[in-house]
Amino acid sequence: MIVMKFGGTSVEDGNAIDRAAKIVHGRLAQRPVVVVSAMSKVTDQLLAMGRAAGAGDRKTALKLSRALRERHYNTAGELLGTALFTQFHGDLGVDFDALDELLRGIAAVGELTPRTTDHVAAYGELLSSKIITAAFSARGIDSKLVDSRECILTDGNHTRAVPLFEETNERVRLKLKPLLEAARVPVMGGFIAATRAGITTTIGRGGSDFSAAIVGAGLGAERIEIWTDVDGMMTTDPNACPDARRIKVVSFDEAAELAYFGAKVLHPATVLPAVQQNIPVYILNSRNPSCDGTKITARAPRCRNTFKAIAAKKRITIVDVAATRMLMAHGFLKSIFDAFDRHRVSVDVVSTSEVSVSLTVDSNEAIPALAADLAKLADVKYEGRKAIVCLVGENLRETPGIAARVFNELSDVNIRMISQGASEINLTFVIEEDEVPKVVRKLHAAFFSDLDPEVFA
Ligand code: ASP
Numbered sequence: 001m002i003v004m005k006f007g008g009t010s011v012e013d014g015n016a017i018d019r020a021a022k023i024v025h026g027r028l029a030q031r032p033v034v035v036v037s038a039m040s041k042v043t044d045q046l047l048a049m050g051r052a053a054g055a056g057d058r059k060t061a062l063k064l065s066r067a068l069r070e071r072h073y074n075t076a077g078e079l080l081g082t083a084l085f086t087q088f089h090g091d092l093g094v095d096f097d098a099l100d101e102l103l104r105g106i107a108a109v110g111e112l113t114p115r116t117t118d119h120v121a122a123y124g125e126l127l128s129s130k131i132i133t134a135a136f137s138a139r140g141i142d143s144k145l146v147d148s149r150e151c152i153l154t155d156g157n158h159t160r161a162v163p164l165f166e167e168t169n170e171r172v173r174l175k176l177k178p179l180l181e182a183a184r185v186p187v188m189g190g191f192i193a194a195t196r197a198g199i200t201t202t203i204g205r206g207g208s209d210f211s212a213a214i215v216g217a218g219l220g221a222e223r224i225e226i227w228t229d230v231d232g233m234m235t236t237d238p239n240a241c242p243d244a245r246r247i248k249v250v251s252f253d254e255a256a257e258l259a260y261f262g263a264k265v266l267h268p269a270t271v272l273p274a275v276q277q278n279i280p281v282y283i284l285n286s287r288n289p290s291c292d293g294t295k296i297t298a299r300a301p302r303c304r305n306t307f308k309a310i311a312a313k314k315r316i317t318i319v320d321v322a323a324t325r326m327l328m329a330h331g332f333l334k335s336i337f338d339a340f341d342r343h344r345v346s347v348d349v350v351s352t353s354e355v356s357v358s359l360t361v362d363s364n365e366a367i368p369a370l371a372a373d374l375a376k377l378a379d380v381k382y383e384g385r386k387a388i389v390c391l392v393g394e395n396l397r398e399t400p401g402i403a404a405r406v407f408n409e410l411s412d413v414n415i416r417m418i419s420q421g422a423s424e425i426n427l428t429f430v431i432e433e434d435e436v437p438k439v440v441r442k443l444h445a446a447f448f449s450d451l452d453p454e455v456f457a
């Protein structure tokens with residue numbers, strides 16, 4: 001069996017859900033379990049309603065809820081046609097009435113707790129999974145709606161609940177196996193789960209990928225397909241470099257390094273349960289389903305090329321901290337990192353010398369206050385408009401002379417910081433932001449012109 005997960009943009013309206021139905025139809029022989037996200041932007045809207053209600057603004061909350069009701073009714077109407085929709089309409093109406101009731105209750109109390117937040121947020125996937133099940137049935141797929149809250153059990157850490165894997169695996173098998181054996185297609189909402197006591201929880205934003213991996217791992221799936229709106233991971237940002245190519249297969253570690261750099265296809269940590277069991281995860285495009293996408297595996301196959309991808313992250317500020325008074329005394333680094341922690345600024349790249357530390361952070365408003373705080377400990381300078389460039393590839397582990405080859409290509413570029421070794425599979429450096437296009441194109445030409453056809457499309 002396989003797990004097919006459709007993200008928010010892949011179920012964003014009637015046309016998208018129709019495409020998803022066709023894709024599932026083509027894979028019935030492989031016995032799919034379908035996991036769906038809320039329709040695109042719905043979770044954000046639900047959270048906004050919850051916040052409005054929590055602030056006592058009942059009117060705004062209910063107004064947002066009306067718009068949401070409209071969109072779901074329209075989508076269901078488009079997908080089901082008048083006759084079927086007339087039967088189904090009442091079913092959706094019950095959910096929306098319950099949501100409005102909940103929002104009124106929150107507004108009356110004027111307090112939104114994490115537990116109530118989960119109750120509100122869960123409607124996105126509850127509604128999408130209902131509509132999609134009905135649409136699949138209307139298209140000849142023998143589908144069955146399965147309530148994820150009866151399958152995925154978590155602790156009570158609301159909005160970021162952690163699955164209880166043993167019990168979840170048991171439940172997943174108990175609920176889904178009989179359906180699969182009867183050649184039915186279970187459809188479940190991602191992101192939502194419940195505690196042992198049956199209280200609704202959610203497993204973190206973007207959590208539907210995680211749901212798919214949990215279900216796939218529990219059932220020992222042959223593979224997990226993450227259906228999204230891009231062809232997969234690319235060697236670099238195609239907008240910045242027209243020569244960018246699709247990566248056919250990438251290791252989990254490589255994908256994890258790239259995820260950080262805006263390769264926002266999916267966060268690999270969410271598919272860890274599957275990768276740990278050697279279940280491959282595919283990223284596929286629901287708008288271009290014949291494309292093979294990108295396969296993520298526990299270990300990457302051999303690759304002729306040194307690197308898999310080049311990523312760049314702009315809007316970076318370098319903070320230089322020079323220890324005039326304490327001269328890197330014991331506890332100096334700790335006091336610096338404590339300051340970053342107090343200002344809730346997270347650090348990306350660090351490099352140190354005997355007398356100074358350079359750190360990079362995402363440019364943000366907290367930096368002046370942070371710098372003022374750091375100035376009590378040391379001399380501080382900060383400079384924005386920088387960018388981090390990162391080359392990723394498993395082959396870095398064993399190939400000598402790579403740094404020399406990379407920096408040789410960049411002899412005319414001012415490299416501000418270098419970091420290699422933290423993960424063994426990335427080479428990272430910091431440059432001026434406006435040099436990114438030139439640097440990426442040069443490196444792409446140098447390292448990605450003769451590509452291993454097994455690994456790159
Ligand atoms: N709907 C949830 C979110 O937007 C979960 C998901 O789409 O993966 O965060």
Ligand code: MG
Pocket residue numbers: 007008206209
């Ligand atoms: Mg997502």
